[in-house]
Amino acid sequence: MREIRRIVIVGGGTAGWMTAAALALRLLGKDGEARWSLQLIESDEIGIVGVGEATIPPIRNFNAFIGLDEDEFLRETGGSFKLGIEFVDWGERGERYMHAFGDVGRPLDALPFHQHWLRLGAPGSLADYSLNNQAALAGRFMRPRPEMAGSPLAGIAYAFHFDASRYAALLRRHAEAAGVQRTEGRIARVERDDGSGHIRRLVLQGGQVVDGDFFIDCSGLHALLIDKALGVPFEDWSHWLPCDRAWAVPTASCGPLLPFTRATAQESGWQWRIPLQHRTGNGHVFASAFVDEATARETLLSQLEGEALAEPRIIRFRTGRRREAWVGNCVAIGLSSGFLEPLESTSIHLIQSAILRLIELLPDTEFASANAAEYNRQFAAEMESVRDFIILHYKLTRRGDSPFWRHCRDMAVPESLWARMDLFAAAGHLDRRGQELFSEPSWLQVFVGQGLRPRGHHPLAELSARPRAQAFVDDVRTVVRRCVEVMPSHADFIAAHCAAP
Ligand SMILES: Cc1cc2nc3c(=O)[nH]c(=O)nc-3n(C[C@H](O)[C@H](O)[C@H](O)COP(=O)(O)OP(=O)(O)OC[C@H]3O[C@@H](n4cnc5c(N)ncnc54)[C@H](O)[C@@H]3O)c2cc1C
Incomplete structure (x- = not known):
């Protein structure tokens, strides 16, 4: 086995610096520096896309993985906490709902909460049973209290809003401290090996040459390596996601x-x-x-x-994905690999999961095609499941007041999404497939929020005595309300823990 030694990251946006920080931690620690070098090239002249400021809860795992202290991170990036996304005027004008992180209610008699709720005729709003939803509407926040087992306060799920440029700068400091070398300059030419087609070197404007064994394309929408040099086709999804x-x-x-x-x-x-x-x-x-x-x-x-x-x-931008994100000795991470539009704030998460996947399948100089094939299989599955979730928001509109919304309402959607919609419409079944990102409460809130009420419910819900089920549902609502009452305001929490200077 021959190790790859020189890893070159092209691009210093969120994708580039997240990749650099994470790889530095895994590869350059202990005696790693003697084995690997990590170089990042970015162009101040081109700059970064500079948006991408809302995230979803797994970002907390990434920050912890690279050793970022959460309060320091929020101070440095001017960040705030995020409990969910409120959708206004989506189902119909004048309607609003929230896709809140975390659970909606809790199970009873081995059935999910919403099955009992449906069986009782869907009393109140689904929002009443979600701690995150009620806390968000009340402008309150606190971190979870794991010691309060059994209370919704034990498991509050949250993410962040932050300034993308400041996040990139913070990651850069961490990555450089861990041994990543940064080169400023605009790449003018990419040279490939005649035989294997692998990328061999990058030539910067001004003539500087950067050789490498493995290249990570984080050049954003420019897709400098994966598209311009390697010509990997783009699978266009704009017929389902028309915003561009x-x-x-x-x-x-x-x-x-x-x-x-x-x-x-x-x-x-x-x-x-x-x-x-x-x-x-x-x-x-x-x-x-x-x-x-x-x-x-x-x-x-x-x-x-x-x-x-x-x-x-x-x-x-264009919605869709690269047919393959890993080809030969190059893997594309971030916008260069594809983009689904910002609606559910998933792009930074997709960067994070791409990095973890790459670390797991880190190649040697043989560049076994099996590694790339497995990487690309997981990449495609992840992109497609997130794609379906985003399409759902458009497809389930009942708006007919503009050509855009009529198009969305009437468009055909992927088979995989039809199947889920049919399943939910019948009896409220939610089917999480494998390790996919969005879990049952996410799909539930969007289905119901956009106005799809199932025709029935799970037959087993009838086995729970109606008064008992009613008391249970009422209790969940009361507990949620009481929990929100003890939470501090979001602004007070930030002032106490992580106010930006
Ligand atoms: C409108 C919009 C809103 C978004 N909102 C969200 C959101 O809320 N949440 C979320 O998770 N994601 C969001 N995203 C996605 C998010 O912005 C990106 O995933 C994230 O910023 C990563 O971008 P990047 O690093 O891939 O690209 P960029 O930030 O564009 O970085 C590209 C880098 O490549 C360098 N580069 C390019 N060409 C060359 C060259 N020839 N030579 C040298 N260097 C070069 C550039 O200098 C730059 O450093 C949004 C995206 C868009 C378009």
């Missing part, structure tokens, strides 16, 4: 610091609102087949809640 542009603009903070992201449906797309400590991130994601860029810009500016702090910036 975003205007982004920061505003001054106004109103209370909310512990959730808001996604408000617009005529031809939707608008995000991400509260940070020092500003609010806003963006209008839209489909250029349905609205022109100038009109979309006006829509964004007319809906802002605070004073704009900069000129809006446009980002153009």
Whole structure:
């Protein structure tokens, strides 16, 4: 076996620096530095995409993995806590619901909570039974208290909002301290081996040459290696996910610091609102087949809640994925490997899981095709399951007030999603497949939130005596309310633990 020795990461955005920090930790510790070198190339002139400020709970595992202290991370990035995403005007104009992290209720008689709820005629709103949902609406937050076993407070699930540029800078400091070498410059040429087709070296503008054994393409939407050098085809999913542009603009903070992201449906797309400590991130994601860029810009500016702090910036993208993310001696991580649009804040998570997958399947110089094949299989499965979850939000709209929403409502969706929708519509069955990212409570909240009420419920729910089931459901609602009452406000929690300087 011959080890790969020189690993080159192209790109210093969130993907590049997350990869560098994690690989440095796993490869350069102990006597690793003698075996491997890690070099990252980024171009200040090109810059980073600079969005990507909302996350989902597994980010906490990544930060812990690379040894980031959570309070320090929040102070450094001006970050805030996130308990879920509120969807406004998605099912129908005037409606709102939350996809909150964590559980909705708890099981009874070996059946999930929602089966009893359905059997009782769906009393109240599903939101009443989710601690995260109620805490978010009340603007409250605290970290879980594992010692309070049996209470919802023991397992509060949360993620973060943060400033993407500051996160990249923080990761860079960690990665450089762990031995990653950074090179600034614009890559002008990629040279490949005539026989194997493997990438051999990168030539920077100005002539500097960087040789490597293994290359990680974190060059974002430029996809410098995986696309421009290797020509790996892109599987286009825009017929299911038609949004392909975003205007982004920061505003001054106004109103209370909310512990959730808001996604408000617009005529031809939707608008995000991400509260940070020092500003609010806003963006209008839209489909250029349905609205022109100038009109979309006006829509964004007319809906802002605070004073704009900069000129809006446009980002153009395509939804879909690379047919293969790993080819030969190159693996693409981050936007270069594909993008699903920002609706459920999954992109940073996909970076994180790609890094862990790469560490698990780390190649030697033989570059066994089995490693790449397994990597690509997992990559495809993960992207497709997240894709289906995002499509669901569009497909389940009942809006018919604009061509965009009529298109979404009437479009055909992947077979895999149809099957899930049918299953839920019949008797509320939720089927988590393998290790997929979104678990049953996530699918449940979106199905119900978008207005799909199952025709029936699980027959076994009838075995629980109705008064007992009713008392159980009422108790869950009361416990949730009481738990929220003891939580501090989000703003007070941040002031006490992790206020940015
Ligand atoms: C509108 C929008 C909103 C988003 N919102 C979210 C969100 O809320 N949550 C989430 O998880 N994700 C979100 N994402 C995705 C998220 O922004 C990205 O996954 C994340 O920022 C990683 O980007 P990246 O590092 O792959 O690319 P980039 O940040 O673009 O970095 C690319 C790097 O490659 C370098 N580079 C490129 N070409 C060259 C060259 N020739 N020579 C040298 N260097 C080069 C650049 O200098 C840069 O350093 C969003 C994306 C978009 C488009």
